[in-house]
Amino acid sequence: MNGVRDYKANPIADAIKQITDHYLGQFDNFENQPICKIADTETASIITKKYSLPDDYPHEIEDVLKEAMEINDYRVRNDHPRFFGFIPSPVLPVGWLGDVVSATFNVHAGSRMQSSGSSAIEKSLIHWMGTMAGLPAETAGGISVSGGSMANLTAMVLARDNKLPLDKMQVGVAYVSDQTHSSVAKGLRVLGFRANQVRKVPSNDKFQMDVQALEDAIKTDRHSGLYPFMIIATSGTTNTGAIDPIDAIATIAQREDLWVHVDGAYGASAILSKTHRKLFDGLAKVDSISWDAHKWLFQTYTCSFVLVRDKALLSKSFHTSAEYVQDATDMEYIPNYWNFGVELTRPARATKFWFTLRVLGLDKVGKMLDHGIGLAECAEQEVRKLPRWQITSPASLAIVSFRYVPEGKSDLQLDELNTGISQQLLAENVAAALTTRVKGRVVLRMCSIHPDLSQDSMKAIVARMHEIGQELAGCVQ
Known part of the structure; x- marks a missing residue:
């Protein structure tokens, strides 16, 4: 069959083998791989000018693959065993393979057709996750989404639609803590x-x-004529x-009579x-939970x-026609997931997570x-063994924080010193x-969630951190 597309199988197969070898090869030399490689202004400018726009003429796959490797070499290695920043994403090879398998079939996971x-896998996986969290097996459900931001936004839509009358929109109040993730405030603003x-x-x-402060705030707001409708708690700030x-x-x-949502994007995996399952007492009572597998369950983004x-509340809020109940009834063996969330076009995210769980097993x-x-x-x-560390x-x-506090320095000097320790470690x-x-x-x-880092390596990191602190302490005047 002749057509515009003229790719031959062998160059594609060779490229797939090359990128696979590149990916798997990094695990043989992780210790020496750079944790962070950021393109400076000059390098970024070169990359932009050289590669950013498509040409009218074609390029060999092998050449473009080399360019892609060069471009992507400038990144933070979220999957490096010694990357502890933000919430890492320590993807396992089986997680990567699950993504490859899912992408191979390019499934449009919007409708059951x-x-x-x-x-079917998404439905059964989500039902299992819900029951693991303690939600009622008879009614629990959910949907896979792109990340915690979209999960939180989806839950806030449900809270608004079910707890806040339309005529109270201007006086509705949602409650968060001073430790709540910024995606929650953004989602509320979007709504x-x-x-x-x-x-x-x-x-x-x-x-x-602070539970007492929460109760006091709700009481004060009601007295002021406002309309509390939602509390957003967090499991794993x-x-x-x-x-x-x-x-x-x-x-x-x-x-x-408020909706309670738990942002478990990070911590729910425990x-x-x-x-450690016992840490989540009360989760069975909540209305909704966000849960990211690409954080602590070794999945690709x-x-x-x-x-x-x-x-049924998902379909009530997101179905595009009035006959929303049919997609959420027990008789509906496979739902149309585009009626459960914002996205119409959506990838089969649940399948790649299922792949990892299937291969590894829960134990x-x-x-x-x-x-x-x-x-x-x-x-x-x-750290507790070391002098002048707090x-x-x-x-x-799996999250811990500490501060080097040698005597004779102001708080601002200590801030500068600890920043310097972090920079020197990197x-x-x-x-x-x-x-x-x-x-x-x-x-x-x-945030130490990489399964390949040993406790001996962690001890060595802490020891070097202390040495750097001592070296820099005399430089901060």
Whole structure:
């Protein structure tokens, strides 16, 4: 068959082998790979001028593949064992392979007609995730989405539609803590809520939402003629790994008739750990949960889920016609997922996550989660042994933060010193322990979720961190 497309099989096969060899080869030399490689202004300009626009004439696949490798060499290695910044994404080879398999079939996972196989997997996987979180098996459901931002946004749409009358939109109030992820405030803004309709509840000394302050805020707002409709709690805050007192918050929400959503984009994965599952007491009482598999479950970007207590509410909010109930009834063996969320065109994200779980099994996944939690606890223990170091937030869900505080320096000088320690660790390719602020001061933070990092390596990182601190302390005047 002749046509415009004239690719031959062999160059494609060769390119696939080359990129596969490149990907798998990095695991043989991870220790020496750069954690972070950022293009400077000159390099970025060269890349832009050389590669950014398409030409009228074709290029050989092998040449373009080399260009792609050069371009993508400038990046932060979120999957590096010693990358502790933000929330890493330590993708396993099996997670990468699952993405390759999913992309191979290019399934449109919007309707059951187009994706009956993958949609059946998505339905069963989400039902299982919901029951693992404690949601009722009879009614729980959900949908795969691109990330925590979209998962949170989806849940906030449900909260608005089910708890906030249309004539109260201008006086509706949502409650977050001062540790809540920024995607929540952005989502509320996208939905049309003003900044003064988002109540920021203070956190306690454990960085959890203060339950008494929450109750007081709701009472005050009702007295002022406002209309509380939603509480957003967090299981695993980005800054410190704190878990809000979900059970107490859910009890308040039930009493006040508010929607309660848990942002578990990071921390919810620990539900799959037999050892740490108990940390999530009260999750069974909530209305919705966000959960990212591309954070702590070793998936490529993007792979996230929103789980809901009552799946019929998704169809009620997102179905494009009035006959919404039919897609959420128990008799509907495979739903049309485009009626459960914002996206019409959507990839089969759930299938690649299913692939990883199927290959590894839950026991191994749970042990990997436990390992990450143990790494942060190891780092905390090592730091506590050192003079003039301060734990600013103890290890929680594999996140820990600390600060070097030698005598005779002001808070601003200490901020500069700790920033310098972080920068030097990265410059030496020892680790990416980036800084954040805890209680207003600059601290070093680690999110240690890579299953390939050993505790001995963590101890060596902490030891070098202390040496750098001592070396730099005399430079900060």
